Amino acid sequence: xxxxxxxxxxxxxxxxxxxxxxxxxxxxxxxxxxxTGFLYGAGISVNKEIYKGYNTRTMPLPLFGxxxxxxxxxxPFINYKLLDANRFTLSAKLAPRLQGFDESDSAIFxxxxxxxxxxxxxxxxxxxxxxxKIVLTSMFDALNRSNGFEIKSTIGHVFRYGPIFxxxxxxxxxxxxxxVDYYYGVSKDEVNQNRGAYLGHSGVNKSLGxxxxxxxxxxxxxxLNLEYTWFDKSITxxxxxxxxxxxxxxxxxxxxx
Numbered sequence: 310x311x312x313x314x315x316x317x318x319x320x321x322x323x324x325x326x327x328x329x330x331x332x333x334x335x336x337x338x339x340x341x342x343x344x345t346g347f348l349y350g351a352g353i354s355v356n357k358e359i360y361k362g363y364n365t366r367t368m369p370l371p372l373f374g375x376x377x378x379x380x381x382x383x384x385p386f387i388n389y390k391l392l393d394a395n396r397f398t399l400s401a402k403l404a405p406r407l408q409g410f411d412e413s414d415s416a417i418f419x420x421x422x423x424x425x426x427x428x429x430x431x432x433x434x435x436x437x438x439x440x441x442k443i444v445l446t447s448m449f450d451a452l453n454r455s456n457g458f459e460i461k462s463t464i465g466h467v468f469r470y471g472p473i474f475x476x477x478x479x480x481x482x483x484x485x486x487x488x489v490d491y492y493y494g495v496s497k498d499e500v501n502q503n504r505g506a507y508l509g510h511s512g513v514n515k516s517l518g519x520x521x522x523x524x525x526x527x528x529x530x531x532x533l534n535l536e537y538t539w540f541d542k543s544i545t546x547x548x549x550x551x552x553x554x555x556x557x558x559x560x561x562x563x564x565x566x
Contacts, residue, residue, distance in 0.1 A: 345376050350529065352561035359540060359552040362415030372561055385428070398435040403428065406450065408492050417549055421499045424492055427454035440467040450488070457488025465518070473523045480516040484541075493547040504548035512541025529564035 350372040357365045374383040379390040385405050392399040409424035431448035442465050449458040465478030490509030500506050515538070522532040536557045545553040 345378065347566040348372075348374050348376070348563045349566065350561055350563035352559065355558040357552070357555045357557075359544075359550050359555050360410065360415060361417040361549060361551040372563060374563075388433075396437050398433075398437070400433045400435070401431075402433050402446065402448065403430050403451075404448070405429070406454075409454075417503060420501055421495070425454045427452045429459070431458075440469075441465075455488045455491035457485045457491060459484050459488065463518075465520075472525045473521065476518075476520040476522070478518040478520070480518065482514040482516070484512055484514065484544075486511045489543050493544050493549055495548055507547050507549075509547065510543045512543030514541055514544070515539045526562070527564070529562055531562050532560070534559040 351369065352372050353367065353369050355365060355367045357363075375381070381388040385403070387403040389401045390398060391401055406427040406429050409426045410418050410421075411423040412418050412421065428451045429448035430451040431446060433444060433446040436443045442463075444461075444463045444465075446461050447458065448461075450456055459482060461480060461482040463478055463480040465476050468475045486509060488509075489512055492509075493507070494509040495504050495507040497506050516536055518534065518536040520532060520534050522530065524530050534557075537554065538557075539554045540550075540552075544550060
């Protein structure tokens with residue numbers, strides 16, 4: 310339970326804040342560009358896991374972070390802008406890989422070895438024009454837990470209605486064989502009557518997202534993120550998995566010191 314709360318805490322620290330304050334080149338970024346320095350706030354996370362025996366988790370969480378001109382640090386998430394030219398931005402990234410499980414998380418994991426969280430390192434390339442943005446990231450397991458990597462591409466567009474910003478987006482995420490096998494595979498010595506052996510292979514997940522943001526409340530910044538993900542059959546065919554899709558909701562309010 311404590312481990313799951315820690316994972317959700319790190320997620321809420323990173324996802325909404327980093328997305329809001331990163332250099333986006335959109336109308337949202339223009340509103341927030343001057344808001345550098347330390348920030349604080351609160352949020353709530355609602356997430357449905359796809360593993361068998363996991364329930365929807367709802368957690369109220371605190372929020373802290375820092376945004377500089379080139380350096381962004383939100384807990385263990387670090388982003389450093391290396392190059393910004395001709396609508397392209399190149400950044401170095403470090404982020405925890407908040408996946409994994411142990412036997413206490415669900416009955417389906419009884420008798421299995423623990424799958425550990427890790428840290429990913431890599432680069433990201435952003436292309437920005439007007440209110441459009443295309444992002445490509447390549448991240449690898451820096452701690453050699455899964456020895457895997459992920460390549461993700463996202464395209465989004467911001468629509469502004471007065472002080473309210475709407476940003477729909479679509480994403481494709483390629484996960485290599487090592488990553489999928491580590492987090493969703495079942496080795497021969499882990500087989501029992503409830504799960505057969507499973508060797509994971511590479512796959513592509515697809516996501517639709519929607520972000521709604523506004524600076525009008527309490528001299529801070531309010532943001533709601535919704536993301537619906539469809540998982541590749543290389544993941545959903547695992548005997549550890551019972552759902553082929555999941556919905557995540559993140560709601561946060563932040564304010565600069």
